[in-house]
Amino acid sequence: ADSCAPGASANKWQVFRAVCEAKGLLGASDRALAVLNALLTFHPDTDLVEGEGLVVFPSNTQLALRAHGMAPATLRRHLSVLVDCGLVVRRDSPNGKRYARKGAGGEIEQAFGFDVTPLLARAEEFERMAEAVRAERRALQLLRERITILRRDIAKMISFGLEEGIAADWQRLHL
Known part of the structure; x- marks a missing residue:
């Protein structure tokens, strides 16, 4: 007991x-x-x-x-x-x-x-x-925010590459 x-x-x-x-x-x-x-x-x-x-x-x-x-x-x-x-x-x-x-x-x-x-x-x-549990939840939230920012940055780079006519397989990179 x-x-x-x-x-x-x-x-x-x-x-x-x-x-x-x-x-x-x-x-x-x-x-x-x-x-x-x-x-x-x-x-x-x-x-x-x-x-x-x-x-x-x-x-x-x-x-x-x-x-x-x-x-x-x-x-x-x-x-x-x-x-x-x-x-x-x-x-x-x-x-x-x-x-x-x-x-x-x-x-x-x-x-x-x-x-x-x-x-x-x-x-x-x-x-x-x-x-x-709260600390893990906070860490997960920070990680999700970081992933969202990185995904936006990648999308901006692809968009920039297309706009500037930089030679690359942008469709494959986008996928």
Whole structure:
């Protein structure tokens, strides 16, 4: 299991955005991320804080509603993807249901469902992955711009050669 520094915290939506950008490196699909987004809506706070109830326990019905009406079999498949990608951990109850057991003071003592601790534990890793994806995207954009400029320069040279009557096989060069 992933572990965090005591008192570690991270904004769940910033982590989610980083995971979305790094989805290709993680092996997560858009639909699996829609399920992760829905799971995160069941965590009441904006920040994920180590040691403060990082298990969410929605029913499949409620989770499917927040995942835009996803079919039950599809929901289960994408939950498995999230587990396989190391984004969430299943915390199964003895009867397989998702629920929380509260103590005398009303505080949750034990919860069964999906533990989102990996999002907190791996937040920096996800951010590094997202930055790598952004850097690659920027490099690709610069390369495309460079190719566009070079293609224009070549077209201008061919046009110049034709206009000036310079002997060459301009048709072949154009192709």
